[in-house]
Structures are given as structure tokens and as C-alpha cells.
Amino acid sequence: MRIAIVGGGMTGLSAADVLSEHGHDCTIYEQDETVGGLAGSFKVNGVYLEKFYHHFFTSDTAAVALIDKLGWGHKLEWLPTTNSYFVNRIYHLSKPLDVLRFSYISLVDRFRLGLLYVMTRFVNDWRSLEQITAKEWLIKMAGKGVYHGVWEPLLRGKFGKYADQVAAVWIWNKLKLRGSSRGKKQEERLGYVNGGFGQVIDTWEQTLRQRGVEVLLNARVDEVTIADGRATGVVCQGAFRPYDAVLVTTAPELAAKLAPGLPSDFRQRLAKIEYLANVCLVMSLDRSLSDTYWLNVGDPTIPFTGVIEHTNMQRPETYGGTHLAYLSRYLDADDPYYQMSAEELLEAYLPHLAKMFKGFSRDWVKQLWAWRERYTQPVIGLDYSALKPPFQSPVAGLWLCSMAHIYPQDRGTNYAIAYGQKVAEEMLAALPK
């Protein structure tokens, strides 16, 4: 069978891997100049660094298996990492004792926050969390003090106008996932491929090409054509190419636009799934900002929601001695920050960085990059099971798989790989032999 895959991110590569292993003739269409999508990289002093901060959790079994399969297992490191929270100053929140010392909230609330982390690990029935918002659930589990002091600023920072709509399933999964990525002594451990995940993606792309997968770069698909109720091919750069099946791995809203021949009620359903955009400012610094890897920002006056100091997980020596930090902001695509250049972002962020990090000055920053993408985080609202689209669209031969299909887990490289495999297996079962 001839199969077109729209999107060369983790989902598209993963599906192409399975389908081509079964002898199908696959073409990946990627609009960018490289594959990798949101997990893509650029180079700092000749070494790959992800455009958007990335790490793995110990539960990311599909990603670890892929890294091993492609021969990069020896470079995968599981490293101790620190978590902190900035509100009027930086509070460490990595260990149980840190929670007890978190004097920004009352002592009772500190116990309730600690209990929330523990109790979340024992909640397995996610279905019961589909009908309750994250806000309601957090207040129920830990009280208003903990919600307003810790979670509300984080939810507002990430989801903006959607914050009150986010379902409890989303926050439950986040807490559970991160809380369980721990070593023997219960310290947080996160995974990273030394030298960058870009190395793994390069090997993956080469492996697929050698197997005969056609990988087309700078190849934006403009339409998925449909005739007589079945997908017939794609239009790319004005040319039609026929296929027996098409898999679209973009955000559902884009899939609805790409395939005008889909039934209108199904297209409306796809368009209802909202996504946040993200802009990440990456700074190369001559010194470290703090001792924290992951710093959540709970001060609503600060225009970024997280400071991820990559070189507090990886060694600066890997990048020629430079320190690397991401400043992340999730936002709507019409937010003025989404259009700002790297320099403009830094200008806007400077007073806040000075407030957060003692002695911070513009001279510390040696190089800057800004990365932005429109579709980075689906908004998981109440009763998402009913909205989540199926892999198989109502049009024969047209399949969909995206970050919005990942549920009850949240989007992530591991799940993109696992769900890419899953959709490919469903396609294999449905395609004529």
C-alpha cells in the first residue's frame, strides 16, 4: 500500500517506522526543513539542544525502547533534578522536607500540599476525574490555601483564559507522572540523551530512509483529497500525488482544514479542540541563574511561567562551558509576546529576571534564540473522552493521530512514539493485506 504521512514529528516518524517495517510504501511530508517537530533541535557550540526543553520520565518506556533500538541507549542518562517555585523568592520543592519548609503557605497547607502529592499516586480511576475541573479537584484534595497559593497561578500561567476549564484528569496525570519519576532514594530522576535527542532523530530518519521511506522536507501538504467517501491522496506544492491511505499527525484543527471533504460535523468536532501556542526564549549565559533545574513561576506579574535551566541537569561542559536556560511562555497565538523577536523578549523579561535572580545583569547573556510554535498543548477540558477524535476518520483511508489523541496521559515524546505505533497497528489491521 502507498501511505502518505502528514507531519514528520515523533508521531509521524513512529507510524512510518511500523508501517514500513510491514512492507508498506510510506512518504512523510514535513513542512519544516528538518523532521522532529516540537522535539526538534538546533545546535549550541556544535551540540544538539532541543528548541523546547525536553527530558524523559522513568515511565517513558516507548521512548527508552526507541533510543535503545537506534543504538543511543549508552548516552541516555538518568539524572537527579531539582524543582523549585518562585513567588516572592525561590522555594525549593524537590523533597518532602522542602514542602514542610515552604513558608509562603501556612503550615497546615504545607501538610496538605505534601499529602496531595502522596494521595495522587493512589488515584487510578481517571474516569471519575473527567467530570470535575482541576480547580474543583485541587480544592477538594488540598484546600483553598494550597489552590490559591500554588496551583491557581500555575494553571493560569499555563492555560490563561482556559485555566478554569481544564479537567482534573490533566493535573492528576501531571502530578502522578512527575511524582513517580524517582530513583531508589525517592529523589526525582529525569532522563536525557547526552549530546541531545537530535542525534536519535537523525539516526531514526536515516534508518527510515534506508528502509525506503520517502522523507520530504519543506513539503507542506495543502490538501488531503477525498473522493467517493475515501482518501485518494495529497496535494503538495500544487501537485497531486495518489495514495491508498493518508495519516495526518497535525493538530485536529489543521486536519479539519486540510481535509475539507470530511463530513462537516466531524470537522467541527476536530476544530473544537483548542491548543495553546508556546514561545521559548533560550539564553546562553556565562554563569548559572540558580541551582534549580525546573523553576515554576507562581508570580502572575512575571510574563513567563517556567525557567528551565538545562545545564543544571546536563553539564555546561557538554556545550563548551556555556550555561543554558529556557524561559517558557504558553500563550494564545494572538498574544503580542508570540510575535516578539528574541531581543524583544529579553528586553521584556529583563526586569523580572533581575527580581528573580540575585545580581542578574544583561551582561550574563551571551547568546539568544527564540522558538515558537502555534500548536503545542491541547486544552483538556471536561468529558474529553467524548470529544477526543478516533484514529480512523469517517472517511475510508484517512487516519488521524496527534497530541490531542493522547489521553488520559498528557502529550509528550514518549506518547507520540507509542501512539504513532498504535495508530499504525490499527491501520495495519484495517488495510487490505
Ligand SMILES: Cc1cc2nc3c(=O)[nH]c(=O)nc-3n(C[C@H](O)[C@H](O)[C@H](O)COP(=O)(O)OP(=O)(O)OC[C@H]3O[C@@H](n4cnc5c(N)ncnc54)[C@H](O)[C@@H]3O)c2cc1C
Ligand atoms: C515547551 C514544550 C516542552 C516540552 N517538553 C517535553 C518534555 O520535557 N518531554 C517530552 O517527552 N515531551 C515534551 N514536549 C512534548 C513533545 O515535544 C511532543 O509531545 C511531541 O514532540 C509531539 O510530536 P507530534 O509528532 O505528535 O507533534 P509535532 O511535533 O507537532 O509534529 C507535527 C509535525 O507536523 C508538521 N506539519 C504541520 N502541518 C503540516 C502540513 N500541512 N504539511 C506537512 N507537515 C506539517 C509540523 O511541522 C510538525 O513537524 C514538550 C513540548 C513543548 C511545546
